[in-house]
Amino acid sequence: MHEVSIALNVLDIAIDNCRKSGYDRIESIRLKIGRAAGIMPDALVFAFDAVKTDTLAEKATIIIDHAPVGGSCNTCKKNFVSEETYVLCCPECGSNSFRINSGRELEIIDIEVV
Amino acid sequence: MKIKVVTRILEANERIAAENRKLFDNAGVYVINLMSAPGAGKTSLLEETIKEINNRLKIAVIEGDIAGTQDAERIGNLGIPVVQINTGGACHLDANIINEVLGEIPLKHIDLLFVENVGNLVCPAEFNIGEDIKVMLLSITEGDDKPLKYPLMFQESSALVLNKIDLLPYTNTDIEKIKRDAFSLNPSLKIFKVSCKTGEGVREWTDWLFSIAKKD
Numbered sequence: 612m613h614e615v616s617i618a619l620n621v622l623d624i625a626i627d628n629c630r631k632s633g634y635d636r637i638e639s640i641r642l643k644i645g646r647a648a649g650i651m652p653d654a655l656v657f658a659f660d661a662v663k664t665d666t667l668a669e670k671a672t673i674i675i676d677h678a679p680v681g682g683s684c685n686t687c688k689k690n691f692v693s694e695e696t697y698v699l700c701c702p703e704c705g706s707n708s709f710r711i712n713s714g715r716e717l718e719i720i721d722i723e724v725v
Numbered sequence: 726m727k728i729k730v731v732t733r734i735l736e737a738n739e740r741i742a743a744e745n746r747k748l749f750d751n752a753g754v755y756v757i758n759l760m761s762a763p764g765a766g767k768t769s770l771l772e773e774t775i776k777e778i779n780n781r782l783k784i785a786v787i788e789g790d791i792a793g794t795q796d797a798e799r800i801g802n803l804g805i806p807v808v809q810i811n812t813g814g815a816c817h818l819d820a821n822i823i824n825e826v827l828g829e830i831p832l833k834h835i836d837l838l839f840v841e842n843v844g845n846l847v848c849p850a851e852f853n854i855g856e857d858i859k860v861m862l863l864s865i866t867e868g869d870d871k872p873l874k875y876p877l878m879f880q881e882s883s884a885l886v887l888n889k890i891d892l893l894p895y896t897n898t899d900i901e902k903i904k905r906d907a908f909s910l911n912p913s914l915k916i917f918k919v920s921c922k923t924g925e926g927v928r929e930w931t932d933w934l935f936s937i938a939k940k941d
C-alpha cells in the first residue's frame with residue numbers, strides 16, 4: 612500500500628549511487644522483492660514512473676527479481692520455500708505454526724548507468 | 726556500466742529508527758507503537774489507560790492520522806502532552822516523521838510514550854519507528870479470521886488487545902479461535918481482553934504496562 616514511499620526511497624538511493632560514481636543518467640534499476648514484502652510490483656512501477664520525472668532516472672526502467680518465501684515449520688520441523696504472497700500454513704504438513712525466515716526482502720541490487 | 730548497490734530500500738528508515746531509539750533510551754522512555762484497523766479503539770484504549778494509570782507513570786502520546794486533530798484533542802483533554810501528526814495520505818508512520826516531532830515531546834519528563842499509528846492492519850507493521858514494542862488492537866466486531874488474513878501484524882506485535890468484548894453477545898466472533906490462530910503465528914504474544922466502554926480488563930492491561938515500562 613505504501614508503494615509511493617518505497618519508490619521515493621528507490622529513487623533517492625539510485626540517484627545517490629549514480630552521482631557518487633560520476634555518471635549522469637540511470638537506464639535501469641534492478642530490485643529484489645520478496646513475495647511477502649507486501650509490495651505490489653505493478654503499483655511500485657507505476658509509482659516509480661510518477662516520481663522519476665525531471666531526475667537522473669527520468670528514462671529508467673525497473674527490473675524486479677522476485678525472492679520466494681522461506682520458512683521453517685514448528686510442527687513438522689521441515690524447511691519450506693513458497694512462491695505464495697501469503698503463506699498461511701506449512702506447505703509440508705498444513706500446520707499454521709511456522710516461522711518465516713525470508714521473503715520480505717526489499718533491496719536495490721544494481722543500477723545501469725551511462 | 727553497471728553499479729552494484731545492494732542496499733535495503735528501507736535502510737534510511739532503519740537508520741533513523743535507531744537514532745530515535747537512542748534518544749528514547751537516553752531519556753529512559755519506554756515506547757509503544759500502537760496499531761490496528763481504523764476504529765478498533767486505539768484512542769479509546771489510550772484514554773482508559775491514561776485514566777487508570779492516573780499519573781503513576783508519566784505518559785505522552787503521538788497521534789498519527791491521515792487528517793484531522795480529533796484524536797489529539799481527546800488525549801489533550803486528559804492533560805497529557807500530545808502531538809498530532811497528519812500524514813496527508815500516507816498509510817503509516819515512519820521513523821523520520823517521528824524524528825521530526827520528537828522536539829515537541831518532553832522526553833526527559835515522561836516514562837512512557839504511546840505512538841498511535843494510522844488505522845491500517847497492513848503497512849504500519851513494516852516500518853519501525855524506534856519503539857520498544859509493537860502492540861496491536863483487534864476489536865471483536867472485525868471477526869475471528871483476522872490473524873490468518875493479516876499475519877504480519879500479529880507476528881510483529883508483543884501484545885494483542887482484544888477490544889470491545891462488551892459486544893461479544895451481538896457477534897458470532899469466536900474469541901478462542903482468535904487466540905489459537907494468533908498464538909500459532911506468534912507463540913510469545915501476550916493477549917488481553919478489554920472493553921473500553923465498560924472498563925472490563927483494562928486493569929490487567931495497565932498492570933502489564935507497569936511491569937514492562939519502568940526502564941530506570
Ligand SMILES: Nc1nc2c(ncn2[C@@H]2O[C@H](COP(=O)(O)OP(=O)(O)OP(=O)(O)O)[C@@H](O)[C@H]2O)c(=O)[nH]1
Binds near residue numbers: 770919
Ligand atoms: N462498544 C464499544 N465501543 C467501543 C469500544 N472501544 C471503542 N469503541 C468505540 O469505537 C469507535 C472508535 O474508537 P476510537 O478509539 O476512535 O478508534 P481508533 O482505533 O482510535 O480509530 P482511528 O484513530 O480512526 O483509527 C468509537 O465510537 C468508540 O466509542 C468498546 O470497548 N466497546
Ligand SMILES: [Mg+2]
Binds near residue numbers: 767768841
Ligand atoms: Mg484514533
Ligand SMILES: [Zn+2]
Binds near residue numbers: 684688702703704705
Ligand atoms: Zn509442517
